[in-house]
Amino acid sequence: MHDFALEGYHPGLSLDCVIFGFHENELKVLLLKMKNWDKWALPGGFVPKNMGVDEAAAEALFERTGLKDIFLRQFYLFGNPERNNADHVEKLVKRGVIQENLKSWFSQRFVSMGYYSLVEFSKVTPVPDTISEFCEWKPLSDLPPMIIDHEEILQRAYQTLKKELDDEPVWLNLLPEKFTMTELQTLYETILGKQLDRRNFRRKILSWEILVETGERRTGGRHKAPILYQFDLEKYDRALREGLKQGW
Amino acid sequence: MHDFALEGYHPGLSLDCVIFGFHENELKVLLLKMKNWDKWALPGGFVPKNMGVDEAAAEALFERTGLKDIFLRQFYLFGNPERNNADHVEKLVKRGVIQENLKSWFSQRFVSMGYYSLVEFSKVTPVPDTISEFCEWKPLSDLPPMIIDHEEILQRAYQTLKKELDDEPVWLNLLPEKFTMTELQTLYETILGKQLDRRNFRRKILSWEILVETGERRTGGRHKAPILYQFDLEKYDRALREGLKQGW
DNA sequence: TCAAAAGTGTTTCTTTTACACCCATGC
DNA sequence: GCATGGGTGTAAAAGAAACACTTTTGA
Numbered sequence: 001m002h003d004f005a006l007e008g009y010h011p012g013l014s015l016d017c018v019i020f021g022f023h024e025n026e027l028k029v030l031l032l033k034m035k036n037w038d039k040w041a042l043p044g045g046f047v048p049k050n051m052g053v054d055e056a057a058a059e060a061l062f063e064r065t066g067l068k069d070i071f072l073r074q075f076y077l078f079g080n081p082e083r084n085n086a087d088h089v090e091k092l093v094k095r096g097v098i099q100e101n102l103k104s105w106f107s108q109r110f111v112s113m114g115y116y117s118l119v120e121f122s123k124v125t126p127v128p129d130t131i132s133e134f135c136e137w138k139p140l141s142d143l144p145p146m147i148i149d150h151e152e153i154l155q156r157a158y159q160t161l162k163k164e165l166d167d168e169p170v171w172l173n174l175l176p177e178k179f180t181m182t183e184l185q186t187l188y189e190t191i192l193g194k195q196l197d198r199r200n201f202r203r204k205i206l207s208w209e210i211l212v213e214t215g216e217r218r219t220g221g222r223h224k225a226p227i228l229y230q231f232d233l234e235k236y237d238r239a240l241r242e243g244l245k246q247g248w
Numbered sequence: 249m250h251d252f253a254l255e256g257y258h259p260g261l262s263l264d265c266v267i268f269g270f271h272e273n274e275l276k277v278l279l280l281k282m283k284n285w286d287k288w289a290l291p292g293g294f295v296p297k298n299m300g301v302d303e304a305a306a307e308a309l310f311e312r313t314g315l316k317d318i319f320l321r322q323f324y325l326f327g328n329p330e331r332n333n334a335d336h337v338e339k340l341v342k343r344g345v346i347q348e349n350l351k352s353w354f355s356q357r358f359v360s361m362g363y364y365s366l367v368e369f370s371k372v373t374p375v376p377d378t379i380s381e382f383c384e385w386k387p388l389s390d391l392p393p394m395i396i397d398h399e400e401i402l403q404r405a406y407q408t409l410k411k412e413l414d415d416e417p418v419w420l421n422l423l424p425e426k427f428t429m430t431e432l433q434t435l436y437e438t439i440l441g442k443q444l445d446r447r448n449f450r451r452k453i454l455s456w457e458i459l460v461e462t463g464e465r466r467t468g469g470r471h472k473a474p475i476l477y478q479f480d481l482e483k484y485d486r487a488l489r490e491g492l493k494q495g496w
Numbered sequence: 497t498c499a500a501a502a503g504t505g506t507t508t509c510t511t512t513t514a515c516a517c518c519c520a521t522g523c
Numbered sequence: 524g525c526a527t528g529g530g531t532g533t534a535a536a537a538g539a540a541a542c543a544c545t546t547t548t549g550a
Contacts, residue, residue, distance in 0.1 A: 050329050447503090504544090
């Protein structure tokens with residue numbers, strides 16, 4: 001356990017990361033179970049004095065997941081003065097989540113930068129941090145009780161994700177390198193919470209010309225082996241320049 | 249001039265507001281001319297310890313413009329550790345922009361929350377702050393030299409505005425209560441930087457059913473008097489619930 | 497009476513939607 | 524051989540784009 005204040009972290013600023021993964025046809029979020037307490041928290045951290053905020057967020061993400069160069073984006077600064085109350089810090093100390101000497105650091109007023117991240121579920125190795133007992137994926141549809149305003153932060157991240165999905169193929173970060181059209185469709189249906197027509201879905205996605213067939217198929221199912229597609233970054237960049245989806 | 253540190257502001261956190269207005273067929277930004285220095289700055293401020301960050305931004309906006317309840321939205325946290333360098337603070341002191349006793353406050357590493365705001369040009373009474381000589385509208389197409397990373401902040405706000413315009417009728421905040429279809433079209437053309445067909449434009453806007461005719465017309469021009477329209481919030485809310493523009 | 501901008505409709509083309517049958521695979 | 528999901532096309536409808544003439548107003 002570090003002494004945050006002495007080690008030179010930026011004062012009054014924290015980070016919260018909502019890390020989304022897709023597994024078994026569900027959107028899941030990586031959460032931390034607090035020590036000696038039946039409450040869960042978003043992975044987060046603080047910002048070292050000489051590190052950029054985005055950089056610090058990437059670092060925090062790396063520590064919890066073992067992943068680097070991951071989709072990570074700011075979505076909102078939570079700046080309400082009431083969000084980190086004294087009562088909460090008392091509980092942290094009483095339950096032995098943090099030590100007495102860190103109380104003053106945790107008792108500051110914190111403003112928290114919310115990030116959301118999209119990761120490939122199977123690549124993640126969840127690692128708890130110093131204040132948590134374990135680190136686990138939880139389905140968005142069945143969230144455990146969370147500390148302070150973390151549920152609100154999470155929901156806001158989800159809203160942002162849904163919105164971004166309309167503008168950009170951010171979903172690619174949630175899938176493995178090679179995937180079938182049905183897997184992609186299921187992902188869309190899960191995030192949007194509605195069913196889509198299979199033929200129209202395929203046509204629409206392919207019309208963007210950002211996917212290529214790998215030539216391989218996924219075998220093993222008791223049915224026709226589906227084509228495996230791959231995201232083509234170069235084609236995507238070109239599509240972006242030409243305006244993938246524009247309002248006017 | 250206040251002593252920020254003593255008066256209890258949140259440490260290491262600043263605000264920058266990009267305030268957009270529309271005048272004479274141009275998008276303009278409200279900027280502050282620094283004292284004794286040929287550099288301009290975005291209006292901004294700091295966050296009182298007991299005030300929410302959004303609230304503090306609204307307060308800063310009010311002080312520069314005299315306006316309350318204005319469209320104001322976060323767009324990015326500028327968290328690069330290099331952004332506020334020692335050299336810049338030296339200059340501020342040497343040119344008498346800030347007094348010696350504030351040097352330590354201004355020498356902190358600041359993380360700055362970027363806000364953008366849309367206001368009705370004619371309602372604004374620009375008021376300089378303590379570190380500026382005057383406060384003025386500057387056209388986006390001809391910006392003066394600005395301090396540190398303020399030009400970057402401004403450009404990023406503009407990108408955000410363009411993007412939001414596709415999703416929501418944020419433009420309503422830039423226009424007076426009553427406006428003609430041509431004025432609205434000019435606004436769109438200005439922000440998007442391209443010409444639009446008059447008939448199609450009108451049809452598209454009206455199809456959203458968020459405007460109503462006031463029954464009045466604007467007279468005085470040497471041409472047919474155009475109908476004045478008004479934004480209808482109630483209709484807009486209804487349209488939003490039904491999904492004004494959805495991707496899927 | 498003229499210049500300047502306002503108002504208006506139709507046709508074409510593109511995009512989106514709805515919908516059903518045959519195919520490959522593993523058991 | 525059969526159950527399961529994979530792959531594919533077309534017609535109808537909706538939406539977007541292109542395009543030009545008449546009207547009102549003030550000078």
